[in-house]
Amino acid sequence: MSLLAILQSFLLIAGALMFCIGSLGLIRFPDTYTRIHALTKADNLGLGLIVLALILNVESVALALKLLLIWGLVMIASALSGHLVAWEADEQCIPLCQPGETERHLESEDE
Amino acid sequence: MSSYLIFAYGGVGLCGIGVFGFILHTHLLRRLIAFNLLGSGTFLILVGLSQSGRGEADYIPQALVLTGIVVAVAATALALVLIRRWAALTQHATLPEDQGPS
């Protein structure tokens, strides 16, 4: 196994882990605002790591630039959608969840 | 079992779930979702089965499915327009024969 393959697998696994952490945050965090925080940040980093791993494999510069462009566009799009969700939640007066309120909030969601 | 055949059997499962949901539900939006599942299952069977016989990509069913997806979205959009018109007229999202005393 070459050094390149080891580096690539490391980057891919790290990226996949980032996605897992982001999804964990989506499930476990108590309110809308913290959930977007987990999703937009962790997933962008995860995608970035995966894109880096793929770039190590490509031959042409154009393809590498395309991959980087995808990463950039997804980052702008996820920042925008995160902002829109938070903005809409704020317009609808969805309250921030205070520390210690987690259990009650989760219970009310199950109803 | 080739991977094409696995997806053909997956399509069979989707068809079964679609038929089950289509008969069980009375809410028209849920029925529409069930109908779409049935369509997706059919597409999977069509492509998966024909490719499992050949062991490589078969372009003719793929082209047919591509046409089918576009027609399916047109049918879905039309059904949604009909459902909304119905709901606006009757204030119900179910058909009258399904609004029994049960």
Added chain:
Amino acid sequence: MNELIDLTLVCILLGLASLSLFTQSLFRAVMFFILLGLILALVWIRLDAPDIALAEAAIGAGITGILLLDALAHLRATSNTPPQLRQLKQPRFWLALISGAGVILLLALAISEPLAPAVALDLQVSENLTNSGVTHPITAILLNFRSYDTLLEVAVLVLAALVAVTLRQSDEHPVVNEYLPNPLLHACLKLFFPMIFLVSMYLLWAGAAQPGGAFQAGAVLAAAFVLFYLVGLKTQLAQNDIYLKGGWIFGLALFVLVGSMPLLYGQPFLTYPDSQAGIFILLIELGLTLSIGWILFSMFLLSQSSPLQKKDSP
């Protein structure tokens, strides 16, 4: 190892299908259905069908999702949606269960038999590909070998749009051009619009040699139109019936016109001269892309019977 991926995908597919049919909340049902569309796009990649994967991601997950969510908001406002109960004692449940199981059993029996195709259509495709004007087999099938299918498909789309416009409530107030008043959305979309159009035209152009083509390009274009509408730009055009209907029939008319040109030279309908076939196909595809995008967008627009509410700030 690859079979493991396929089996996992099938399990996710069937799980999402069940969830989208049997969750209590309709909103979750629609969300699971959109998710199912995205997973299906992955499945099409595994089935070596990148064309269908592109179409499924753009049309199945994108456009259908927008339409369903939009209808959901409307239905919630006007009709009471009773919670769906599992009625074990009702004959309907047993009827549904028996029918579903019967369909699975019959289909599984049917596909367990090996196929014995009588005609090798794929050989005919590969033999005639050099004369078709394009090098991508699917585009050749859709727009040259079986162009009747595509012509009638666009006719079906136009028909659906016509029925939708007929059903439009005449007494309703016209769609008010209100929009999401978010400055960041406007700024970002100004950046994105040129890129979305570029992607759409690239898909159209690339369809001659690679996966892509008029349907995928049209779906991307429709998404751009919907975004246009949401930020409140240039939707006056869609309020005018002449532009609205003219846009629908443009692609169909161009298709019929270009398809009839060989008739002047004594050739059958929809046969292109071998040397010019590439140009003919590109021309038809351009018309189709614009019309498909416009039709899908107007289906979204026509179902808007209540205007987009601008939220009152607290």
